[in-house]
Structure formats: structure tokens, C-alpha cells
Amino acid sequence: MAELSAESGIPVATIKYYLREGLLPPGERTSPNQARYGEGHVQRLKLVRALIEVGGLSVATVREVVRAVDDGTATHNVLGTAQRALAAPSPEVGEEDREWALGVLTELSAKHGWKFGPGHEVAPALIAAVCTIRALGHDALLERLDDYADIADQVAVVDLDTVNVQQSLDRIVEAAVVGTVLGDRMFEGLRRLAQAAESRRRYPTYRMPLSLQPPSA
């Protein structure tokens, strides 16, 4: 285990914690207090730590995700399995709000050739997001849903390109997980930089004096 720690750069105490929590399969026991760990353990350790520390996932979610990665040899919907485990818990919304959101999202999905319905794994998160945005009165954001959907279509093509070039089936599933969790974090960062640049273009003084507020103000 000391070698595994040296190889991965992860403290022994953290490795023991991951083992206890079932995030890392046990090594091959060679004596009562010795076990052998392989290259797979190093890769898995890095993945688990990345999901927790960079992806911000809970231990329980990571447990589901690594299970999905390990079940990756199942022939059906390997990418979907990993993604389902990543869906965050979402607050409940009222029945009327829910119906409205389902209508909006179903229409949007039909236009973009997406499969969507109330039972879809991302439905709770998406419904909660659009209902909350509406409840806060930021309808301007919702009016551009179709533009966001167009951009999501472009992102998805690049996402799938990067998953596609991986070699083996378990690597494909792992790439989908990394792309989903870390890719989201990376894209959020790029979006912040681009927003700041766009903000400077529109408000060149880096301030927003009253005179630059929209005419409706």
C-alpha cells in the first residue's frame, strides 16, 4: 500500500478510506498484512480522487459511478449507466410548475431530436432549474432556451468525439464519466472567461454606470 501511495501520490489514510467505502477494489492478499495492487488500482485511485476533489461528487455518488464503470462490459447503454449515476438530487416543484416545465422541455427536445420525458434521468434537475429560473423572474434566460439547446448540440458533438477515440470499453465508460464531471467543470471555467471578455466588450470601462443600463431601466 505504501507503493500504491507513492505511485498515485495519494496518502495511505485516504487509500484506506476509499477501500473501506468500497470505492477501490481490495488488492490481492499475499500475506496477512500485505496485499498486491496493480496498474488498475492506480488508475482507479486517480479517477476516484478526481471525481471527489475536482468533480465535487459525494462518496455515495462516486460509489455508484465506479459500479457503473465496472459494469461497463454489459452490452447495453454503457454511457447512459454512468450518466444516470451522476444525476444530482433535485428539489420537488409544484404540480403546475412541473407540467409547464415538462411542456417547455418536451417541445424543445422534439425540435432538437432529443429523447425526453418525465422519467428521463435528467428530468428532475432540468425541471427544477427552469422552474426556479422562472420563479425568480429571470424569464430572459428561458426565452433563449433554444439558443442554449443549439449550443448544447455543438458541445455534444465534441464530447462524443473525445469519448470515441478511447481504446477499450471500460476506458470508453471512464472517458464518459471524466468528460461528464470534469468536462462540465472545465467548460464552466471557460464560460466564465468568455463571459468576462464579452462583458468587457459591452461595458468597456469595466464599470457599469447608470448610463450604460438598458434603455428600459
Added chain:
Amino acid sequence: MAELSAESGIPVATIKYYLREGLLPPGERTSPNQARYGEGHVQRLKLVRALIEVGGLSVATVREVVRAVDDGTATHNVLGTAQRALAAPSPEVGEEDREWALGVLTELSAKHGWKFGPGHEVAPALIAAVCTIRALGHDALLERLDDYADIADQVAVVDLDTVNVQQSLDRIVEAAVVGTVLGDRMFEGLRRLAQAAESRRRYPTYRMPLSLQPPSA
């Protein structure tokens, strides 16, 4: 407070918790055990709950964010203030990794007209994300950084459009916060739907048999 609860749909216990944590300003005291709350309290309550329950932010982060919203009348960089409070804590990376990531991100930013440097508020999160993606061996994702940056530029234009149409300065800051936190969640959901659709286009059987793996496998 009972009326505030009825108006906002948020339980009295939750409102008391938000007051104690400084997420909501106290009402105007009218008697020893009565206080008056206004429309601003209702809107603030909805914002706080949205950031915690849908945005997944911690109480400490929300406290910083509402402070940024309340300081919104300061003339400089109102959008940046709110965004800085939203930057998630990121794990440290090694010195060599950090230098490499800074080089990659600086070059990318120069190409896209973004301001970026080691002191930028999103630098820790972005550096952690690209270093972790590299450490996990998913270089395919990094090779497409420029494509992701192109798409981030498009998203930012729509983002700023939706912020721009808000009426008052505090609403502009609030819209930036909502757009940043809830807009990210919403876009993640759309991206999942688009990925699934793209995945079905490439792997029409909804399975990924060995014969469909890339030729390099």
C-alpha cells in the same frame, strides 16, 4: 413571518435558519415578537433557496453571494464580484503540472481574447480540471480545448444578452448570479440530452458492441 412563509412557500423553520445564518436581512421590528417583511424579503428568500437547493451551493458561499448582490450599487465590476464568490475551492496541483496548465490556458485565452493569469478567480478550478484530465490520460478531451473555447464564446454572448435586459443594477447582479449558478445547471441538463442524442446517432442500436469500437481498439 407566517405570512412570509405563505407568500414564499418556504417553511418558517427554514426562514429562521436563513435569518440566523445572515442570508436574509432581518425584518422591520414592529413589536417584541413581530416583524414586518417586504417584497424584497420574498425575492431574497427565493434566491437563497434556489442557490442552495438547485445550485447546490453551501451556506457560506450563498452568504458571500448575497453580500455581493447587496454591494451591487458599487460601480465597478458588479458582475465579477458575484462571480468571484462562486468560485469553488479546488485541490492543489504539483508545480510542474501547474506551469503546464498555465501555459495551455494562457495561450488559449490569448487566442480567444480572454483575460487570464495565475491570479484570475477561475484559475484554480480550471488548472485543477485540465491537470486532472491529463493525469487520468484523457488527452483527447484536452486536444479539443479550442473547440470548447469557441463554444464558450457563443454561450457567453447568449448569457450576456439575458443579463442585459434586466431593469435595475441589483437585478443585473442577481441575474448574473442566477445565470451563473442555475444557468450552469440548466446547460448541463441540455448537454446530457444532446449527448444522448448524439450517442444514439453514432451507435444506433443503443448498445456499443465490440464491432462499433474505434478501429484503433
